[in-house]
Amino acid sequence: MINRNLEESIFKILMKGASILIVGSLFLIVITILVKGLSAFNLDMLTKIPNGGFYIGKEGGVLNAIVGSLLIAGGASVIALIVSIPIVLFINLYINNKSALGNTIRLGYDILFGIPSIIYGAFGFTIMVYFGLKTSLLGGIITVALLVIPIMVCTMDEIIKTVPGELHEAAFSLGTTRLETSRLVLRQIYPGLITAVLLSFARGIGDAASVLFTAGYSDNIPFALDQPAATLPLAIFFQLGSPVQEVQDRAYAAALILTIVVLLISIIARISSKIFSKNIV
Amino acid sequence: MKSETIVNKKIAEEKKTITDANHNGNGTPKTEDGSAALVHENKDNQELIHSHITVKNLNVFFGNNHVLKDINISIPDKKITAIIGPSGCGKTTLLKSFNRLLDSTNGTKVTGQVLVDNEDVYDPKTEITHIRKKMGFLSQRPFPLPMSIYDNVAYGPKIHGLRKRKKLDEIVEHYLKSACLWDEVKDRLHTPATRLSIGQQQRLCLARGLAVEPLIILGDEPTSALDPVSSQRIEELFNSLKDSYTIAIVTHILRQAKRIADYVVFVYMGEIIEHGPAKQVFESPKEKLTEEYISGIIS
Numbered sequence A: 001m002i003n004r005n006l007e008e009s010i011f012k013i014l015m016k017g018a019s020i021l022i023v024g025s026l027f028l029i030v031i032t033i034l035v036k037g038l039s040a041f042n043l044d045m046l047t048k049i050p051n052g053g054f055y056i057g058k059e060g061g062v063l064n065a066i067v068g069s070l071l072i073a074g075g076a077s078v079i080a081l082i083v084s085i086p087i088v089l090f091i092n093l094y095i096n097n098k099s100a101l102g103n104t105i106r107l108g109y110d111i112l113f114g115i116p117s118i119i120y121g122a123f124g125f126t127i128m129v130y131f132g133l134k135t136s137l138l139g140g141i142i143t144v145a146l147l148v149i150p151i152m153v154c155t156m157d158e159i160i161k162t163v164p165g166e167l168h169e170a171a172f173s174l175g176t177t178r179l180e181t182s183r184l185v186l187r188q189i190y191p192g193l194i195t196a197v198l199l200s201f202a203r204g205i206g207d208a209a210s211v212l213f214t215a216g217y218s219d220n221i222p223f224a225l226d227q228p229a230a231t232l233p234l235a236i237f238f239q240l241g242s243p244v245q246e247v248q249d250r251a252y253a254a255a256l257i258l259t260i261v262v263l264l265i266s267i268i269a270r271i272s273s274k275i276f277s278k279n280i281v
Numbered sequence B: 001m002k003s004e005t006i007v008n009k010k011i012a013e014e015k016k017t018i019t020d021a022n023h024n025g026n027g028t029p030k031t032e033d034g035s036a037a038l039v040h041e042n043k044d045n046q047e048l049i050h051s052h053i054t055v056k057n058l059n060v061f062f063g064n065n066h067v068l069k070d071i072n073i074s075i076p077d078k079k080i081t082a083i084i085g086p087s088g089c090g091k092t093t094l095l096k097s098f099n100r101l102l103d104s105t106n107g108t109k110v111t112g113q114v115l116v117d118n119e120d121v122y123d124p125k126t127e128i129t130h131i132r133k134k135m136g137f138l139s140q141r142p143f144p145l146p147m148s149i150y151d152n153v154a155y156g157p158k159i160h161g162l163r164k165r166k167k168l169d170e171i172v173e174h175y176l177k178s179a180c181l182w183d184e185v186k187d188r189l190h191t192p193a194t195r196l197s198i199g200q201q202q203r204l205c206l207a208r209g210l211a212v213e214p215l216i217i218l219g220d221e222p223t224s225a226l227d228p229v230s231s232q233r234i235e236e237l238f239n240s241l242k243d244s245y246t247i248a249i250v251t252h253i254l255r256q257a258k259r260i261a262d263y264v265v266f267v268y269m270g271e272i273i274e275h276g277p278a279k280q281v282f283e284s285p286k287e288k289l290t291e292e293y294i295s296g297i298i299s
Ligand SMILES: Nc1ncnc2c1ncn2[C@@H]1O[C@H](COP(=O)(O)OP(=O)(O)OP(=O)(O)O)[C@@H](O)[C@H]1O
Pocket: B062, B065, B067, B085, B086, B087, B088, B089, B090, B091, B092, B093, B094, B105, B106, B252
């Protein structure tokens, strides 16, 4: 009896410790960014492009990086969505779920999921060199899309598995085709789809390594797909590397902006999945 | 007994065939396949022709698991057929084999034939959507589509090409009334169907199924998720629907089968042990197994 009670209390301590660790580190990160970033933060950071060079300049803001990041992450999410939905429907509704083909596709995205983003960056760079392209918004979008497709497919695949077989039976017995049934399945997992897209967006907007060689960096806002684009992670990276203290502080302000963007996305994801789940069993 | 007449008297049989063929004429486009099957049937087994659903030498395997063994049965028209048998004997599998719902399951192999109005459901050339449309299916757990009450009923007619709003309104009202749900939902047709109670959901699923104008209703323990009052309503509904539809339900409640069935099919370990008019099967079963099951010795 004593042993079992001891076991119980040790395990309780472990659980509590782990929970405190995770909440605590989130808290610490936010505090650090707030303390360091707020001092350098001002409205100019949001509304102006850098003045006098981002590396040593202490003026202006990071609007170029905000716009670049939103464009790249948004574009990549859209492309990823267009690619992922057919893949997921194909392996779940059109072929035998446990067939060799299905397993191969799953193994494929599992491996892609594990590949570090710097490798996607290097791969994207190689392709761009091969085609003689310069670093650009388009290069960034495509590379980040490659990075987030496995994440999106994986999330959707998990979600689509939760759809009860009764939905397929109900639909098929009304005489639907597979495509019509697929549409119903998508309706059923709509909140999950939104979550998947926003997760991918958050992952895409925060990644530095994939855009390092592919999107490049520019002090100007990109107005065309072939122009280089700045991104928030790289703005943080470059500014932190500056020898000037004020510029380093501005890196934390940029980090603050990035964190807030990601936070907003999480909140939107939560709210929208609540709103859209009203029709769902 | 009517059903006995069907089994025994060949002359009555052939008359029925003719009426049935006429009936097919207005609903189903007669394909070359269909008529070929008809000829083939004639010399093969006359007894089978008159029914909407005829199963011939059906075998179903889930991987290596031989779940249905050499099933031969025809489901009588415009009657309630109850499929009874112990848990795991293959009742659900048999019911789903009727409209090929099994091929959405993995590793399933089906051999033999299921003829619906003389079209083989398992013939690769058969267009399955139009056969499935003839059969409404009620699952054990009601599953409303992820949309409003109205859209649930209108969905079927819509995918089959009906677009006129007014006509759809009429259909929705008509079938919700047929399913005895109209009065309860008429003021909230555009709210999510999932907010209905389970019993209401099952009636909604029935209305949804009826709205595509099937000839057959299949129910897999359609009352098992329902409370006694809702179950009774569904039973009454089936009773009122059997004049216009062929109904086959799976049930594990013997008393329910006794209450509503005209015809009974007893399945045991993947085989049909006995089938016949309800009265005969329940009162003087021919097989010892049936007797033991009905008296509760095996379950
Ligand atoms: N998708 C499947 N894959 C593998 N085996 C299955 C599958 N569905 C059913 N089976 C097996 O087939 C057999 C018959 O199942 P079925 O669901 O038809 O039984 P049932 O008579 O409806 O039982 P119950 O009364 O419990 O619903 C069982 O042994 C079951 O384990």
